[in-house]
Amino acid sequence: MTKRELIARLNEAIEHEMMVYFQFFYNSLTLTGHTNLSLAEKFKEESESELGHAQKLADRVVALGGTPSASVPKFSRPKSAKDMVKAAIKNEKIAIKVYRDLLPHTKDDPVLSHLVYHLLMDEIRDLEDFENLL
Numbered sequence: 001m002t003k004r005e006l007i008a009r010l011n012e013a014i015e016h017e018m019m020v021y022f023q024f025f026y027n028s029l030t031l032t033g034h035t036n037l038s039l040a041e042k043f044k045e046e047s048e049s050e051l052g053h054a055q056k057l058a059d060r061v062v063a064l065g066g067t068p069s070a071s072v073p074k075f076s077r078p079k080s081a082k083d084m085v086k087a088a089i090k091n092e093k094i095a096i097k098v099y100r101d102l103l104p105h106t107k108d109d110p111v112l113s114h115l116v117y118h119l120l121m122d123e124i125r126d127l128e129d130f131e132n133l134l
């Protein structure tokens with residue numbers, strides 16, 4: 001994979017992270033009532049974690065001489081708590097696939113390889129957390 005292709009793949013990952021960030025943050029704002037309080041907190045916390053992923057990827061894009069994607073993603077707005085968790089599971093699975101597919105292409109860049117490995121671990125843990133909420 002050329003450096004240019006790698007930067008493009010990293011930018012796609014940034015866009016997915018930002019989409020999930022907006023969705024989780026929006027979920028945290030719209031979940032109301034005391035029964036949903038802990039789920040609202042969970043989505044707020046997770047939104048910050050996904051934003052952190054986007055920031056780390058953007059740092060790496062800059063280090064590689066690229067420009068981080070600044071496109072504002074569209075995100076769906078699930079209505080019920082259950083649909084929010086289902087959407088989160090779907091998006092965590094996509095993120096896992098993105099990092100699993102990317103990992104073999106990072107061998108020549110230990111810093112990137114380390115980052116992608118850690119992002120993959122984070123997303124696997126996120127998926128387990130959300131699956132346990134269903």
Ligand SMILES: [Fe+2]
Binds near residue numbers: 017049050053095123
């Ligand atoms: Fe993430």
Ligand SMILES: [Fe+2]
Binds near residue numbers: 092122123127
């Ligand atoms: Fe995640």
